[in-house]
Amino acid sequence: MKTIARERLVSDLLCLGIAPGDCVMLHSSLSRIGHVDGGAATVVEAFLNAVGEEGTLLTPAFTEGAWVEHLAMPDCRDVCPQPLCPSTFPSHEGAIPNAALNRPGRLRSCHPTHSWVANGADAYEVLKDHMHSPSICGSGNPFEGLCERDGCIVTLGVGVDRITLWHYFEDLTDAPYKGHYHEQERHLSYCTAGRRIQYEFPGVIQDVIRASGIMRFGKVGRAEAGLIKARQFRRFLATVMTADPYCMILRPPDRENGNIAEDAMMKAAAMLQAWRDAAREPPPNVHWYPGKDDDCVREDCPAFAGFHNAETGSIPLCRANGRHPDFFRQGGAFAENGPTTCGRCPWHHRFPKGD
Template sequence: MSEGEAAAIARTGERPVTIASLARDFAQLGLRWGAVVLVHCSLSRLGWVCGGAPAVIAALERAVGSTGTLVMPSFTGDLSEPSRWRTPPVPESWWPVIRAELPAFDPAVTPTYNVGAVAECFRSLPGVLRSAHPQMSFAARGPAAARIVAGHALGDGFGDGSPLARLYDLDAKVLLLGVGHENNTSLHLAEHRAAWPGKRRREQGSPVLQGGARTWATFTETEYDDSDFSAIGEAFAATGQVADGPVGGGRGRLMYQRALVDFACDWLPAHRGA
């Protein structure tokens, strides 16, 4: 048994977390049949889940039903401009080699990077569609999946040409499972839309397939910064628009994404760069 499993067991309580108990917890939070929901999840923070990541996904699908659509991040931040790597950095002499040799993003094959076991499991399931952005892709399954993942623009991967904007159009929900607002990617859409003193853009790069051939693509995007996302989330929760309750051995937070993004678009100019 790993240390992580031992900690999960200690967090769980009298009974293990199951598909049925998770589905009840999701319903108690307000997740309903037919919902379109973007899920960010830390499996270990939910306690010891009987069945692990597949069980969490099964419970989510039980909650939203056949008419609902699940969406999860399938990010690949390791397929990025090596000069920007900080945790850890790599020698400058490696940069041109990485740009020339890093395998191209393939939505069907490329694994997720640092988004958790549930998202990695989800992106490989039958019927899941994945957007084509080489760093900021999203995976979705359900009636609205094709609309959500289609046409993901290379520049501004969290902007108006992204699945986040399609979720906004659909008035989707965001569900945080065992994670806080620092993981709430929808706030990046607000960063793209809002203005504040000192807002900047940056260059990025990724290996992509064009006409079946690998190439290094460069593009520009907002310089995203999640350092104040927890503060935004706390301020938004104070408006009473976040359902917060137990999920397994952890906590879940459920909210409407459009309301969150609109709130953050007002919050950012008032607090950033002031």
């Protein structure tokens, strides 16, 4: 198999739309690119060549913290928070992010589970306020710096479901369904309160973005790649989430039907219609606060999955909710379903109990 050289990658990236001076947030898969001469380090070098001396490359340095014993990285718990993180703990995001993490001079933001690594001219400015963010994607996170610079998000060999900026707008507008919150670790589980359309049906959300026209597509090496400007993506999210604040999470589509695939199709169509009708600008930042669960349990909902007898007691379960970080390690039903959040569910409000 013919190897792919750095020069080829740089040329492909420039054709995709990256320009000198850009701030680029990258989500990637090395294996999709083909056999790269020099591997992941060459890919990182190619991006830095494409953005030039005035540009910046951002890569995720996320860890599995939410699903293991400790939410924080083990080698920096005693010194956090601080403007930058000294940890060299590897990311679970793949070879390219870890190559960026291992690069001399790189900087890492301060977050126990979802830090970012930056290489380039604006690395410090983009990362320094993440230590103040109340959650993974809250105020002060690197997405704000990306949007301020009208940077771009690049998907390289992966779909738009991997873009973390979806969650930024949920925090920005204090979405009504946000999930379980760990205050000490500044970790919010965005999946607890609902199955997410981009994770359950990634092909559907990929088609929505393609049909919306907001993403430019091309080839980088042998990988399918996409580029979207950060402000344009934020505008798209403002539009679709204003039209339907629950558009990103899937619920039973009617009183008796628990088929979330049907809900996904309807929400995809509604997103495109809202975008075609009138694009909106993002609202001012709303003060974020952790969502509160309540004692409401709708056993008459088609998504109700019975009760799980856990060490903490009998837990009501919902098929439309994702796994809960605190309960996941107890196994059983929590490997498939999440605890109910009926009080914050649109199905509960559409079909009040007793009607």
